[in-house]
Amino acid sequence: MPGGRLTHEDRRQIATWLNGGLGYAEIARRLGRPTSTISREVARNSGPGGYLADRAQQVAGRRARRRKPLQLPAEEWPAERVRDFVERFATLLAGTGLPRMPARVFVCLVTSESGSLTAAELVRRLQVSPASVSKAIGYLEAMELVGRRPDPGGRRERYLVDDDVWIRAWRTDTGAHARIAEAAQRGIDLFGPGTPAGTRLGQMGQFFGRISRQMNGSGVTQAVVHDALTVVAALTYAARPLTLDELATALGWPRERAGEALDAIGHRPTIADPFALQRPEPATYTVTPRPERLSPAQREALR
Incomplete structure (x- = not known):
């Protein structure tokens, strides 16, 4: 049921939709779950073969059978240790x-x-001024690390860290990483791939x-990345340019699936x-080694 633990059928649906190229947000919408639930489920239970529903269900069963030690709520821990x-x-x-x-x-x-805590609770726990807490909250909200909601017990607001905070933080960092890679x-285009500067860049x-690729939130799913790597392997094995139709036929895929994998690489x-993916002619594709992977001396030695 929505909000409860994922069932075996939920996990089968997740695996099917991932293989179909759906993103975490769309899968979460279809299952009526938070996006963070789906992203954690896939990250926790993906292996060399990707996300497999039966394996994920077995792991979840073992995890549920483990006995958890009794713990005090955080509010009852010794204040000195908490601070x-x-x-x-x-x-x-x-x-x-x-x-x-x-x-x-x-x-x-x-x-x-x-x-979640109110500003007054933060002031009391940290033993700082209300102005310091207010300024810190403003900084964290600007970074989307903290949200706010009305306090059910009064007119104050509560500040909270929600389940999606880490995904948002990843996306923020990923955007910076991607911009560095593009720069x-x-x-490389300016200095040339064979120059010392080009090699270092x-x-x-x-x-x-x-x-950026490992942490991206761009909609390129794990399934599409897996397909893209399969396309690279197929083009390497063929050792000749292939059209989209030839590639799809050889892999036994629908034309749209092969096209999506090529678009992801692009x-x-x-x-x-x-x-690097190359198009020797408008309708064909092939792959060649990235020139910056090897120094000029290494390329010369291999010739």
Whole structure:
């Protein structure tokens, strides 16, 4: 039922829709679940063969059978220990670039029993001024790390960390990573792939492109990435240009599926790394090794 645990049938539907190229948001809408539920389910239960419903159900069953130790609610933990943890964790977050006070407020919210607190509760727990809390909340809201909702018990507002906060944070970082990869590619075009600058920029672009691809929220699903890699393997094995129809026929796929995989490589070239998709003629496709993968001396030695 919506809001409860995923059933075996839910997991079969997820696997089917992933293979059909649907994104997490659409799958969540069809199942009546939060998008974060689907993204966590797929991330937690994907293996070399992708997301498999039967395997995911078995893992979920084993997890449910584990006995959990009894724990006190966060509000009942010794205050000194809680404050010590908040300060230590906030210090670690500050090391990633998050300012100190927003980091303290964020950790305080994360470790609360309900995941939400009022401004007055934050002031009391952190022993800081209301102005400091207000400024930190404003900073966290601008980064979409914290939301707000009315307090059922009064006219105050509660600040909370919702289930989708990490996906939003990933998307924010991914956008920066993708822009760096694109800028590096422009540098390669400017300096040339065989130059020292082009080689270094190529390595940088591959690194940030890989991070962006692994964390992206662009709608390129795991299933489409898997299909794209299959297309790269097919073109490499064929060792000759193929048309879209020839490729789809050889793979036993509908024409639309092969086309979507090619489009994914076109929009995210690093998916095909260490190969680059080429079109020797308007209607054909082939792959060649990415020139920046090898230095001029390495290419000369291989000749």
